[in-house]
Amino acid sequence: MDIKDILGKCDHTNLSVTATWADIKQLIDDGIKYACASVCIPPYFVAEAKKYANGRIAICTVIGFPNGYNTKDVKVFETYDAVKNGADEIDMVINIGDLKAKFYDKIQDEITAIKSVCSDKILKVIIETCLLTEEEKIKMCEIVTAAKADYIKTSTGFSTAGATREDVEIFAKHVGEGVKIKAAGGISSLQDAEDFVSLGADRLGTSRIIKLAKEENLI
Numbered sequence: 001m002d003i004k005d006i007l008g009k010c011d012h013t014n015l016s017v018t019a020t021w022a023d024i025k026q027l028i029d030d031g032i033k034y035a036c037a038s039v040c041i042p043p044y045f046v047a048e049a050k051k052y053a054n055g056r057i058a059i060c061t062v063i064g065f066p067n068g069y070n071t072k073d074v075k076v077f078e079t080y081d082a083v084k085n086g087a088d089e090i091d092m093v094i095n096i097g098d099l100k101a102k103f104y105d106k107i108q109d110e111i112t113a114i115k116s117v118c119s120d121k122i123l124k125v126i127i128e129t130c131l132l133t134e135e136e137k138i139k140m141c142e143i144v145t146a147a148k149a150d151y152i153k154t155s156t157g158f159s160t161a162g163a164t165r166e167d168v169e170i171f172a173k174h175v176g177e178g179v180k181i182k183a184a185g186g187i188s189s190l191q192d193a194e195d196f197v198s199l200g201a202d203r204l205g206t207s208r209i210i211k212l213a214k215e216e217n218l219i
Helices: 003-007 021-033 043-053 072-084 096-100 104-118 134-146 165-174 190-199 209-215
Strands: 010-013 038-041 058-063 089-093 122-126 151-153 180-184 203-206
Touching (some): 003 190, 010 180, 021 038, 038 089, 043 058, 043 072, 058 072, 072 089, 072 104, 096 104, 096 134, 104 134, 151 203, 165 180, 190 209
Parallel strands (some): 010 203, 058 089, 089 122, 122 151
């Protein structure tokens, strides 16, 4: 698989709690230079990033991150604020406790409410697969489809593990029409990236691919 095809599916990411504007600016510069799909950054930096990027790359940010246990109203406001500040894409974290408790309607209502605030912006739903059973992963495929989100996403990268090939295979088998797949967390090699894309991932959440491609003199 051509490295440009992989980079074009990357949400080039820096969600570190120690990230500075200089770090985010460098992320944007690299994301633009290597034609990534977006840069994924903390909400605090969205407005400044949008102005700096000036339409050259999509700005993605996170909602209810990383634990997902904010109230629905807080997540809705976070989304409103992010969109107002210029976010093009929203990656939200579900309430995992609600999933464990089988409060499926509450999860779907929350996703639907956030999607309504997103308007025409892309919404990705993070379900944190490392904490879920296979049954719960399949159920979330159904809920994300019913809520009309744009993507189902494996992981925050801040929990016990990231994306696995098995997770992406489950998603590809069970998501409905129109729902795409984002693999994120723990993508540590170009082979990982290629495998996830081959299995059906349309986006890759990663901070490493550009560095790895440079190390192997591919870009």
